[in-house]
Amino acid sequence: MTEIERLVQLLSKLPGLGPRSGRRAALQLLKRRETLLLPLAAALAAAAQRVHPCSTCGNLDESDPCAICRDPKRDPQMLCVVEDVADLWAIERTGAFAGRYHVLGGTLSALDGIGPEDLDVPGLLRRAPRGGEVIIALNATVEGQTTAHYLIDRLAPSGAAVTRLAHGVPVGGELDYLDEGTLAAALKARRPL
Amino acid sequence: MTEIERLVQLLSKLPGLGPRSGRRAALQLLKRRETLLLPLAAALAAAAQRVHPCSTCGNLDESDPCAICRDPKRDPQMLCVVEDVADLWAIERTGAFAGRYHVLGGTLSALDGIGPEDLDVPGLLRRAPRGGEVIIALNATVEGQTTAHYLIDRLAPSGAAVTRLAHGVPVGGELDYLDEGTLAAALKARRPL
Numbered sequence: 001m002t003e004i005e006r007l008v009q010l011l012s013k014l015p016g017l018g019p020r021s022g023r024r025a026a027l028q029l030l031k032r033r034e035t036l037l038l039p040l041a042a043a044l045a046a047a048a049q050r051v052h053p054c055s056t057c058g059n060l061d062e063s064d065p066c067a068i069c070r071d072p073k074r075d076p077q078m079l080c081v082v083e084d085v086a087d088l089w090a091i092e093r094t095g096a097f098a099g100r101y102h103v104l105g106g107t108l109s110a111l112d113g114i115g116p117e118d119l120d121v122p123g124l125l126r127r128a129p130r131g132g133e134v135i136i137a138l139n140a141t142v143e144g145q146t147t148a149h150y151l152i153d154r155l156a157p158s159g160a161a162v163t164r165l166a167h168g169v170p171v172g173g174e175l176d177y178l179d180e181g182t183l184a185a186a187l188k189a190r191r192p193l
Numbered sequence: 194m195t196e197i198e199r200l201v202q203l204l205s206k207l208p209g210l211g212p213r214s215g216r217r218a219a220l221q222l223l224k225r226r227e228t229l230l231l232p233l234a235a236a237l238a239a240a241a242q243r244v245h246p247c248s249t250c251g252n253l254d255e256s257d258p259c260a261i262c263r264d265p266k267r268d269p270q271m272l273c274v275v276e277d278v279a280d281l282w283a284i285e286r287t288g289a290f291a292g293r294y295h296v297l298g299g300t301l302s303a304l305d306g307i308g309p310e311d312l313d314v315p316g317l318l319r320r321a322p323r324g325g326e327v328i329i330a331l332n333a334t335v336e337g338q339t340t341a342h343y344l345i346d347r348l349a350p351s352g353a354a355v356t357r358l359a360h361g362v363p364v365g366g367e368l369d370y371l372d373e374g375t376l377a378a379a380l381k382a383r384r385p386l
């Protein structure tokens with residue numbers, strides 16, 4: 001295999017890229033050697049060396065505990081449970097949450113053979129803040145909701161209030177394009193103006 | 194900027210990826226450190242070091258002249274002109290061409306300020322095989338066709354026959370979905386059965 005073929009093969013494995021876009025990406029990299037190829041090679045090597053999972057919450061960061069776990073301004077009485085680091089990043093981008101996180105590392109799935117022992121449930125139970133709040137921010141999919149119900153049961157003795165994200169109309173969303181389930185949930189959870 | 198942000202920023206510049214898919218790719222890389230991140234870092238470094246443009250035809254390869262230019266089984270009397278290395282790869286994948294290539298490096302575009310001096314036209318004129326054939330395999334876009342006409346004029350004194358790719362119905366294509374221009378071209382160039 002040539003160096004180019006090897007590069008295309010690896011790039012094709014990235015999410016969102018396939019064989020065709022992998023070839024386009026490889027070509028773009030080879031054309032933009034100084035501004036893209038070499039910086040990306042360096043960034044990958046640096047990330048491999050410096051970025052690791054936080055042993056407390058599962059976030060990825062250059063320090064352990066991660067910047068969020070170390071931040072004294074973060075409320076330790078608020079713990080937000082997410083499936084994946086991507087979801088943690090998504091919530092951080094909102095700037096609307098000032099507590100801490102717990103990354104489960106997946107959701108229960110009989111189909112994929114993922115049981116409670118494959119997720120960081122012990123860590124969550126250990127960290128659930130007595131007298132505080134655990135916000136379950138899992139995807140609104142069958143697996144996410146199954147996992148949420150499982151966690152609610154397990155968290156019952158912890159002494160923490162357990163909440164979940166609200167369902168409703170996405171901001172900027174049009175009712176006409178919304179599925180019936182979401183619309184029904186939004187109607188049920190209507191708020192006084 | 195953290196290492197992760199830097200990685201996301203660079204990945205987002207790859208064709209086919211944006212900020213969101215760049216983040217997903219970064220996360221995937223960090224999760225698959227041994228099987229994806231480190232191999233990709235190594236492949237990029239190797240490609241940066243070993244892959245260079247062929248000084249004869251403009252192809253990208255680990256040797257100069259490239260493997261195609263060096264291959265004695267390749268007919269030097271057939272020269273296929275392409276805009277970009279991606280097009281060369283596409284034609285190579287067909288396995289239907291056993292001549293050599295010439296990568297122009299772009300197409301004429303008044304809008305983007307790309308004139309003949311920005312393309313490897315001198316190299317093409319020098320390499321045009323007297324008594325042989327130059328196949329113009331440029332995109333069937335306005336820029337591609339403008340460039341084709343320009344090249345036909347410049348190649349006239351070379352003593353090479355100049356041809357272009359056929360227009361017609363894509364193999365497996367449905368007439369109903371085809372634009373009128375292509376269908377008209379296919380009708381005009383109909384072949385006896």
